[in-house]
Amino acid sequence: MKTSAHFMSGTMMSKALLTTLLFLTFLNGNAQTEVTKNVIVDAAGWKRVATLDASAGRGYNEMVLFTRGGATTPRIVKISWFKGWSNYGGLNIVSLSNGGLWSKARITYDGTQSYLEVNFTKDIPVLSVYQNQSVWSGGEIIGGTLPDGGGNVVVSAKVGRVNYGEDSFFLGYNGNAGIGTTSPDAKLAVNGVIHSKEVKVDLNGWSDFVFKEDYNLPTLEEVEQHIKEKGHLKDIPNTKEVKENGIHLGEMDAKLLQKIEELMLYTIEQEKRIKKLETELANLKQSEK
Template identity: 35%
Template sequence: MKNILILLFFVTLGFTKSFGQSTTFIKTIQVSVSNRVALLDAENQPLKTGSLYRVKLSTMSTGVRTGAEYLIWFNISDASWKVRMVTSNGTNSNHPQLEVDSNIVKLYTNHETAYPIKVYAEVFNSGNNYTQPSMFGSSFHWQRYINNLYYMDGNVGIGTDTPKEKLSVNGNIRAHQIKVETTNWPDYVFKDDYKLSSLEDTEKFIQANGHLPQVPKAETVEKEGYSLNEMDKILLKKVEELTLHLIRLDKENKELKELILRK
């Protein structure tokens, strides 16, 4: 039995050394907007590559609600330290923040007065310089700033595991209102230098192609979908062109009526 326990001890020790271990440390650092202090580890040594740091910050001696959580890791591909804000109550006044300055992780606030910041740090010694914060799970890719929740790392899929856009939804979307931001809205159709295609030319194009000019073909839409932004502009442009044709035809109709009445 004694030999088995000794064996288990060494197996556990070997596992810990191979796959790393987590430790914690707590310290208080006084900082301000002009006094930005390097974040050091428990032995007051620079942060170590191959380790992931989950750091929680709270400003002491203040009546303002503060608090933040950051992830810190060394990105070996460009040999630089990275910080990601996971959640924060704010970034102004005496809210604690982390930054990378001259490839050193520093703690500061945006207040002129120096405030003591309580630092609670979990250290995950992965033993692998290529380890990324993904080991904490997908929830740490989302970031919360006050009441805003956002995602910075890539695309988000709902109903699909291969999102092709910032947000890909394989299903229905229900909303009270959707606002699309765009530029080059087609009011240029009403400018004097705009060349309006004749109805004859439009007819010839339809006969040859089976769709309106500048409007995507049905086969393309069925295969690739279409952009609401671009389609709104195209449809408005066609409505404006049609309006100009109607105005011209209305003028011609009135002129013909006057000509008939004069006879």
């Protein structure tokens, strides 16, 4: 009985020891997956931030670059990258700052090694670079003073508030969003075709002023003269202006409606004249009988 109890006690102690060792191993291995290095950016320009696994750089990971301290910090940007065996890859960028110390990111290949590079806008005495390998795999942060970038560019993307799919969708620091463009000049700028079932445009006014009694309707002679001199209708942009500036849908619809309403007034006036002439002609024929 004592022997059995002694045997069971030893077995339980062995299991407990094994469990403890496994747990410590897990903690140790998991801790090693998170790496933060403080590096130096000695000047503005392209710098290599990380080497990518093997010569081809195959893998995927996330790097977080951030600064600490000072009235205008932190500045932080997260770069998610993917690199295949050959020269293809992808970049997604998210910046949590209103402006930054970096303008672009890219993956390069110098014939031997692949790199994640960042284009810095100024020198940074202390830059922290964070990497978590617990979910992602691939890449190693370069320590010390970051070396200059270079080599063949595999893929690149501009840094803004958000940049998904290498400039496919871009949200700038000013709040303007671009699809197919990284220089959106409005709240939404699209470089391509928009397919929609319906578009609603809010306007402050419409063209019904044409029907007011005090509206100065130009004569058809004046319209003809303007066309001869300018080559387009009055208040309508010419070809050169449209090519340079495009058109505003709401404004253009209002102007086109103005011309349609003017045409309607001309038509009504012509109808009155035609009926008057028909009446005069009928009276003339009646008087000749």
